[in-house]
Amino acid sequence: MTSTQSSQTPLNHGPLDGVKVLDLSEDIAGSFCGRLLADYGADVLKLEPPTGAALRRMGPFFGDDPHPEKSLFYLLLNLNKKGATLNLETVTGRNILKRLVPHIDVVIESYRPGYLADLGVGYDDLVAENPSLIMTSITPFGQTGPYSQYAGEEVVNYAMGLIMSISGVQGKEPLKHGGFQAQYEGGLNGAAATSMAVFMQESTGVGQHIDVSITECVASSAMATQTMYPFMGGTLPRRPATGSNFGHPMPCKDGWIIVQTGGGATWPDIADFFGDPQLMEPKFAEPAQRLRNTVELDKVVLESIKNRGKWDLFTKAAEKRMLFGLVQTPSELLDCPQLESRNFYREVDHPVIGKVKVPAVLFNLSLTPYQYTGPAPTLGQHNAEIYVDGLEYSREDYVRLRQLDVI
Amino acid sequence: MARLPLEGIRIIDSTYVFALPYAGGLLADLGAEVIKVEGPNRPDVTRTGGYAGAFPENDLGDDWWNRPSTYNLIHRGKRSITLDMTDERGRNIFRELVKVSDVVMENFTPRVMRSWDLDYPNMKKLKPDIIMVSNTGYGHGGGPYSSYPAQATTQEATHGHCWITGYNDGGPSKAGASFVDFLSTWTALFAIGSALRYRNKTGQGQWADLGMYQAGVMFMSEYILDAQVNGREGGRIGNRHPFRAPQGCYPALGKDQWITLSVGDDAGWAGLCQLMGKPELVADPEYADLLSRQKNHDQIDEIIEAWTCGVDKYELMHSLQGMGIPAGPVLNSKDIHYDPQFKSRGFLERVDYPKERNMGSRMFIGRPYKFSNSPLAIQGPSPTFGQHNEDVIQGLLGMDDASFQSLVQDAVVAQVPLTGEPTPRIPETEALERGRLADWDPDYLKNLGLV
Numbered sequence: 099m100t101s102t103q104s105s106q107t108p109l110n111h112g113p114l115d116g117v118k119v120l121d122l123s124e125d126i127a128g129s130f131c132g133r134l135l136a137d138y139g140a141d142v143l144k145l146e147p148p149t150g151a152a153l154r155r156m157g158p159f160f161g162d163d164p165h166p167e168k169s170l171f172y173l174l175l176n177l178n179k180k181g182a183t184l185n186l187e188t189v190t191g192r193n194i195l196k197r198l199v200p201h202i203d204v205v206i207e208s209y210r211p212g213y214l215a216d217l218g219v220g221y222d223d224l225v226a227e228n229p230s231l232i233m234t235s236i237t238p239f240g241q242t243g244p245y246s247q248y249a250g251e252e253v254v255n256y257a258m259g260l261i262m263s264i265s266g267v268q269g270k271e272p273l274k275h276g277g278f279q280a281q282y283e284g285g286l287n288g289a290a291a292t293s294m295a296v297f298m299q300e301s302t303g304v305g306q307h308i309d310v311s312i313t314e315c316v317a318s319s320a321m322a323t324q325t326m327y328p329f330m331g332g333t334l335p336r337r338p339a340t341g342s343n344f345g346h347p348m349p350c351k352d353g354w355i356i357v358q359t360g361g362g363a364t365w366p367d368i369a370d371f372f373g374d375p376q377l378m379e380p381k382f383a384e385p386a387q388r389l390r391n392t393v394e395l396d397k398v399v400l401e402s403i404k405n406r407g408k409w410d411l412f413t414k415a416a417e418k419r420m421l422f423g424l425v426q427t428p429s430e431l432l433d434c435p436q437l438e439s440r441n442f443y444r445e446v447d448h449p450v451i452g453k454v455k456v457p458a459v460l461f462n463l464s465l466t467p468y469q470y471t472g473p474a475p476t477l478g479q480h481n482a483e484i485y486v487d488g489l490e491y492s493r494e495d496y497v498r499l500r501q502l503d504v505i
Numbered sequence: 506m507a508r509l510p511l512e513g514i515r516i517i518d519s520t521y522v523f524a525l526p527y528a529g530g531l532l533a534d535l536g537a538e539v540i541k542v543e544g545p546n547r548p549d550v551t552r553t554g555g556y557a558g559a560f561p562e563n564d565l566g567d568d569w570w571n572r573p574s575t576y577n578l579i580h581r582g583k584r585s586i587t588l589d590m591t592d593e594r595g596r597n598i599f600r601e602l603v604k605v606s607d608v609v610m611e612n613f614t615p616r617v618m619r620s621w622d623l624d625y626p627n628m629k630k631l632k633p634d635i636i637m638v639s640n641t642g643y644g645h646g647g648g649p650y651s652s653y654p655a656q657a658t659t660q661e662a663t664h665g666h667c668w669i670t671g672y673n674d675g676g677p678s679k680a681g682a683s684f685v686d687f688l689s690t691w692t693a694l695f696a697i698g699s700a701l702r703y704r705n706k707t708g709q710g711q712w713a714d715l716g717m718y719q720a721g722v723m724f725m726s727e728y729i730l731d732a733q734v735n736g737r738e739g740g741r742i743g744n745r746h747p748f749r750a751p752q753g754c755y756p757a758l759g760k761d762q763w764i765t766l767s768v769g770d771d772a773g774w775a776g777l778c779q780l781m782g783k784p785e786l787v788a789d790p791e792y793a794d795l796l797s798r799q800k801n802h803d804q805i806d807e808i809i810e811a812w813t814c815g816v817d818k819y820e821l822m823h824s825l826q827g828m829g830i831p832a833g834p835v836l837n838s839k840d841i842h843y844d845p846q847f848k849s850r851g852f853l854e855r856v857d858y859p860k861e862r863n864m865g866s867r868m869f870i871g872r873p874y875k876f877s878n879s880p881l882a883i884q885g886p887s888p889t890f891g892q893h894n895e896d897v898i899q900g901l902l903g904m905d906d907a908s909f910q911s912l913v914q915d916a917v918v919a920q921v922p923l924t925g926e927p928t929p930r931i932p933e934t935e936a937l938e939r940g941r942l943a944d945w946d947p948d949y950l951k952n953l954g955l956v
Contacts, residue, residue, distance in 0.1 A: 112699075113699035113700055113702060113703035113711075114699050114702065114703075115703075115706075116706075117702075134695065138695075138699050139699075157731075157747065157748070158727055158730060158731035158734075158735060158737070160734050160735075161734065161735065162735055170727060170730040170731060170734065171727050173730070174726050174727065174730060221877070238831075239846055240846075240850055240875070241875075242849065242850055242875075243845070243846045243849035243850045244845050244846055244849060245826075245833075245845075245846040246846075248822075248826045248831075248833075249826065249829060249830065249831040249832075250831055251746070251749070251752070251765075251767040251769075251831035252746070253744050253746070253752055253753070253754065253765045253767055253831075254765050254766075254767065254831050254832060254833040255833075256765070257754065257763070257764075257765040257833050257834060257835040257836065258833040258834065258835075258836050258844075258846075259836075260836055260837065260838065260841055261680065261681040262680075262754065262763075262765075262835045263835050263836065263837035263838070263840075264681065264682065264837075265679075265680035265681050266672070266678070266680070268940075270672065271744065271753070271754040271755070271756070271763060272754055272763055272835050273670070273671070273672060273678065273680055273743065273744065273754075274670075274680065274744050274754070275666070275670050275680045275681065275684065276666065276668075276669030276670035276671070276680075276739075276741060276742075277669050277724070277725065277727070277728065277739075278727075279666075279684075279724055282723075282724045283687075283688075283691070284873075286688065286691045286692065286695065287691050287873050287874060288874075289695050290691050290692075290694035290695040290698060291694075291874040291876070292698075293694070293695050293697075293698025293699045293702060294510040294511065294535055294694070294698040295510060295876065296698070296702050297510060297511075297698055297701045297702040297705065298508075298510035298879070300702060300705060300706070301705060302508065304508075304878050304879075305878065306876045306877050306878050306879065307876075307877035307878075308874055308875070308876055308877075309874060309875040309876075309877070310873060310874045311850070311852075311873050311874075312873075313833075313846075314847075314850070314852050314872075314873035314874075315873040317841065317847075317852065317870065317873070318687065318870055318872065318873050319681060319682075319684065319687040320681065320682070320838075320870075321523075321527065321575070321578050321579065321870050322523075322556075322558055322574075322575050322682050322683070323682060323838050324578070324838050324841060324853070324868075324869070324870050325558055325559060325574030325575065325577070325578050325838075325867070325868075325869065326558065326559050326574065326838045326942075327838045327839045327841075327842055327868075327946070327949055327953075328574075328842065328867045328868040328869075328949065328953060328955065329558070329559035329560060329561055329562075329563075329574040329867060330559045330560065330561070330562060330563045330933065330945075330949070331839075331933070331945050331946040331947055331948070331949035331950075332559060332838070332933070332936070332942045332944070332945055333837045333838050333839050333942060333943045333944040333945070333946075334837070334838060334942065334943060335940060335941075335942065335943035336943075338940060345658065346678070346679055347662060347667050347676060347677045347678060347679065349676060354662065354667070354676060354677050355662070356658070356659045356661070356662045356667070356679070357659070358656060358658050358659050360656065361654035361656065362654055363654075416650075416653045416654070419654050420654065421654055421655065421656045421658065421659045422653075422654075422659055423658075423659030423660055423661065423662030423663040423667075424662055424663060425662045425663075425665075425667045425668050425677045426662070426663055426664070426665045426668065427665070427668055427732070427738050427739075428665060428668070428725065428728040428729045428731065428732035428733075428738055428739055429732045429733075429738060430665075431664070431665050431722050431725060431729055432729050432732060432733055434722075435648065435649050436643055436644075436648040436649055436650040436651070436718065437718075437719065437722065438648070439646050439647055439648030439649070439651070440644050440646060440648060440716060440719055442719055442722070451734075454730060454733060454734060455733060456726070456730065457722060457723050457725070457726040457729055459719065460692055460695075460719070460720060460723050461692050461695075461696055461713055461714065461715045461716075461719070461720070462644065462645075462646075462713070462714040462715075462716075463696070463700070463711055463712070463713050463714075464625065464711045464712040464713075464714070465703075465709060465710075465711035465712075466703060466711065
């Protein structure tokens with residue numbers, strides 16, 4: 099496999115080869131779920147409203163041009179999919195969806211719970227058309243419960259998902275993770291759950307309605323925090339504003355680094371890495387003492403790295419088998435030799451945007467590796483293939499459907 | 506009859522720390538038989554030291570290695586055997602186990618599995634259709650960092666996450682705990698579900714080679730594209746949103762109580778002003794349009810804060826949501842156990858331990874998805890160290906009694922770890938004073954209905 103695979107690659111034989119998926123989602127979470135299934139071989143059709151999925155209006159945009167075909171978010175989360183338009187707010191659109199469903203295995207959606215059911219195309223309606231259907235619904239709070247109709251946003255998922263209570267520093271407000279991690283987490287969990295359901299569907303003929311809660315995804319990553327309460331009645335704090343640099347990003351000459359104890363390195367190794375003999379004094383060298391002298395410890399280590407470069411420190415830490423991290427920037431990640439060795443990126447040739455290098459491979463597989471099969475679809479790109487070739491609408495009706503705002 | 510997706514699937518979980526062990530627990534929830542393998546000299550770090558978490562009633566008890574909260578959460582529903590893999594007999598039992606299993610998960614460094622002839626090519630000789638999942642910090646292969654030691658706590662920096670996380674005016678920051686571990690947890694589930702499906706279809710197994718670094722970078726994708734095509738390096742905006750405003754985390758009534766909210770349209774702004782009792786701000790030119798709200802975010806934060814700090818966080822959520830504004834309180838490890846949404850969905854599941862474990866009943870995080878036709882649930886408590894040695898080695902693999910006893914004799918198997926120390930407990934009140942705990946509820950068992 100090479101990083102120059104083009105869309106000429108003949109057939110995708112990923113582990114989900116032959117699984118047919120309709121992706122009705124307009125957001126990050128559902129689109130990422132669909133992309134992961136597509137990355138590993140499923141035939142995924144993005145079905146979006148004739149006005150385009152909401153993600154097309156979300157930046158960053160290529161050249162800061164907010165054109166519907168230039169959303170980089172849309173590009174990256176819809177890689178390897180085909181795309182068609184369908185207006186589910188019309189009776190005709192809903193009938194078309196019902197005609198498609200018998201031919202597919204999985205529907206992904208992320209609308210507010212009840213929205214599709216109110217239109218007559220909820221899980222119960224669609225399963226009547228295909229008894230072994232899997233529907234994967236990814237929403238902020240899940241399909242059930244008193245908050246199921248509440249509106250979600252990344253920051254809200256993070257707050258209610260327990261993680262913010264331990265993130266940030268004391269004396270300041272709790273802090274969310276940067277970017278849209280919760281939405282990605284929802285997508286990844288959606289894909290994981292769907293893969294299990296597909297495995298079961300093919301062995302038993304039983305489908306599922308999978309109900310993923312993004313807030314619960316976030317809370318699942320707080321597993322070391324949650325149990326403090328039922329085991330001992332405790333609530334964990336955020337880190338203190340001072341004396342907590344060790345184990346957190348610390349400024350050096352040209353950026354930030356993190357050092358943790360453990361790994362293959364002993365304390366003398368770590369002391370030697372920093373190069374200040376004070377670190378071998380008992381107040382730092384003994385773990386219990388170290389915990390009590392954190393403010394002083396921070397001072398010593400910060401002083402010892404302030405004139406040193408992060409890459410030099412990285413190499414040195416690796417020699418000493420230390421647990422070490424340096425804060426990389428997006429550009430550095432783009433040029434990372436390790437990611438190169440893992441064949442992580444793919445060059446995508448998008449009809450409007452042109453060539454871009456896209457993060458592609460979530461994990462490496464020996465027999466059926468990730469394959470790039472095509473860029474994100476332009477709006478309605480595969481309409482004719484789906485509606486004329488597939489559902490056998492006449493060319494005249496196909497044109498009518500567009501003019502009637504169905505597709 | 507309702508069944509679970511992974512019924513009949515046997516998984517060897519030869520993994521340590523958080524990422525894949527947690528995947529093992531979730532695989533057991535899905536119906537798999539998961540056999541955790543540890544060395545008598547190498548108990549999982551979630552049993553010992555700082556990763557163990559809490560102990561029941563803050564008491565180490567007699568068998569402290571079976572009692573830590575983290576161990577118990579991520580090893581729920583598994584079987585446990587111990588095998589000294591540095592002994593040829595231990596490795597041979599492992600090989601026999603591979604022959605009757607569907608999936609093997611491991612997270613040793615690449616060098617170790619090769620030196621034991623248990624890398625994928627060798628694994629495949631033992632069981633041609635085996636599915637093997639390896640998880641390492643940077644992934645296998647010839648890359649420059651592949652042999653570097655790594656752990657989620659430091660990888661958050663390296664995979665770029667800290668670059669985008671932090672207060673508006675501050676440097677890069679970490680958030681949560683061991684973030685990227687969980688990305689590997691869920692990636693492993695996805696890899697296993699997909700590989701099992703493929704094996705069903707074709708009869709072929711394969712090797713999934715996970716690098717946590719890679720999964721972490723995947724979650725940075727839009728920043729990488731923005732840097733590449735627009736030359737923009739992203740950075741930190743605290744709790745704000747790239748285009749919605751106002752958005753943030755504001756103090757609510759009480760000590761360390763917080764509410765988050767996010768306004769992205771005029772109706773939301775009007776609703777917020779009404780709730781704050783400041784209808785005049787709706788049309789105030791400083792705030793009236795979407796762009797001015799972004800520009801005057803600092804001022805708006807002060808106005809919001811002055812309102813929220815006197816109101817209960819749940820009351821704030823309900824009234825804001827009533828206006829259609831995304832909002833929710835910051836929930837801590839206590840709150841989550843009493844929140845109506847989490848309760849209604851049964852997200853936290855109760856596990857009752859057999860009397861002899863002296864663990865009582867505890868609540869644990871379940872999983873963030875429900876299946877309408879499969880009753881996914883925690884299948885039982887975590888096993889004690891080596892609890893299923895005889896069941897598996899003699900029962901499943903058919904070893905005779907004399908051979909098994911000699912393994913016990915030579916500590917190739919054990920039911921008590923031969924190394925490892927618990928971190929001494931600190932009394933709760935002292936932990937509060939030293940800031941190790943933010944709060945302590947001495948009546949938690951009663952309040953949770955666990956007594």
